[in-house]
Amino acid sequence: MNVIDLRSDTVTKPTDEMRRAMAEAEVGDDVYGEDPSINRLQERAAEILGKEAGLFMASGTMSNLVAALTYCHRGDEIVMGDQAHMFWNESAGASALAGAQIRLIPNGEQGRIDPADLEGAIRPGGNLHFPPTTLVCLENTHNRCSGGVLTPEDTAAIARVAHAAGAKVHLDGARIFNAAVSLEVPADELVKDVDDVSFCLSKALSCPVGSVLCGTREFIDEARKWRKMVGGGMRQAGVLAAAGLVGLDTMIERLADDHANARRLAEGLANIDGLEVDPESIQTNIVIFDVDPTVGSAAEVIAALDREGVKVSSPGPHSIRMVTHRHISGEDADEALVRTSKVVREMK
Numbered sequence: 001m002n003v004i005d006l007r008s009d010t011v012t013k014p015t016d017e018m019r020r021a022m023a024e025a026e027v028g029d030d031v032y033g034e035d036p037s038i039n040r041l042q043e044r045a046a047e048i049l050g051k052e053a054g055l056f057m058a059s060g061t062m063s064n065l066v067a068a069l070t071y072c073h074r075g076d077e078i079v080m081g082d083q084a085h086m087f088w089n090e091s092a093g094a095s096a097l098a099g100a101q102i103r104l105i106p107n108g109e110q111g112r113i114d115p116a117d118l119e120g121a122i123r124p125g126g127n128l129h130f131p132p133t134t135l136v137c138l139e140n141t142h143n144r145c146s147g148g149v150l151t152p153e154d155t156a157a158i159a160r161v162a163h164a165a166g167a168k169v170h171l172d173g174a175r176i177f178n179a180a181v182s183l184e185v186p187a188d189e190l191v192k193d194v195d196d197v198s199f200c201l202s203k204a205l206s207c208p209v210g211s212v213l214c215g216t217r218e219f220i221d222e223a224r225k226w227r228k229m230v231g232g233g234m235r236q237a238g239v240l241a242a243a244g245l246v247g248l249d250t251m252i253e254r255l256a257d258d259h260a261n262a263r264r265l266a267e268g269l270a271n272i273d274g275l276e277v278d279p280e281s282i283q284t285n286i287v288i289f290d291v292d293p294t295v296g297s298a299a300e301v302i303a304a305l306d307r308e309g310v311k312v313s314s315p316g317p318h319s320i321r322m323v324t325h326r327h328i329s330g331e332d333a334d335e336a337l338v339r340t341s342k343v344v345r346e347m348k
């Protein structure tokens with residue numbers, strides 16, 4: 001039985017072209033700024049996203065952490081959505097290492113934040129009891145909100161409120177190219193109102209390792225120091241950046257296939273008695289659906305699916321996440337549906 005791995009797009013492996021590029025990559029000591037492949041990747045990433053400069057990072061988590069370290073002093077406050085990856089899944093790095101308090105406001109549909117909620121959460125200045133609101137974090141696409149997409153207008157509305165209060169806006173754009181492909185809008189248009197953006201090479205772009213943080217040259221120069229402090233000065237990491245360059249050139253357009261397969265999965269799941277999802281809400285490659293308690297817990301369904309060779313993950317006790325990616329074909333999506341339907345029928 002073939003295993004259909006829908007746990008995450010992070011399971012994607014490098015393409016043959018990436019492997020060749022990695023084998024042949026020109027490298028140097030990146031801590032001295034002398035790795036030509038990394039320099040090329042950083043310049044290319046910044047150019048695509050319309051920012052002045054880029055910085056290669058070991059991971060999305062490191063990128064988000066370094067952004068927080070760069071902007072915040074101890075005792076500052078960061079406002080983010082209550083479903084943010086930075087809040088749920090990054091080991092409280094921004095609190096533990098940047099010393100910032102996290103203030104949560106609701107993530108609505110597609111991961112949107114209501115500008116009025118942000119306005120209400122921003123601390124008035126000039127009161128020594130209050131932590132200053134230094135940073136607002138957005139996420140596009142939104143992982144825990146089923147791959148929901150923020151439009152340029154959504155982002156601009158948040159940035160207006162943040163900037164009026166003197167706060168910066170960091171975008172966790174781990175899957176920003178999924179958003180761009182879904183909206184058919186250039187990626188730079190999606191990030192033009194944020195101060196910096198981080199995107200991941202190691203997810204849907206199929207590269208083995210890495211993220212790139214992009215922003216003003218001044219921000220990136222400062223971020224470089226913090227990256228060094230957290231151990232992210234990686235020397236001849238041009239072997240990784242070389243795959244990143246191939247990813248940016250070859251892996252973006254094909255994301256539309258992942259989105260179509262995710263929609264196909266969601267439509268099939270919606271027809272399975274005991275599962276609940278609105279296929280119309282699926283905009284990119286992440287499908288989160290609810291499991292009726294009469295079927296069992298998410299953990300029980302996941303274990304049963306695993307026995308049938310379908311690997312999935314769970315964002316909560318009654319919800320399951322399926323993520324499409326380069327190794328999932330339309331036939332795999334159909335086969336996953338057949339096996340899921342069988343599992344749920346047998347559990348009911």
Ligand SMILES: Cc1ncc(COP(=O)(O)O)c(C=O)c1O
Pocket residue numbers: 058059060061062085086139141142143172174175200202211
């Ligand atoms: C939205 C989002 N941000 C950040 C990350 C962290 O990336 P990494 O796993 O490279 O640390 C992830 C990982 O899944 C993510 O989904």
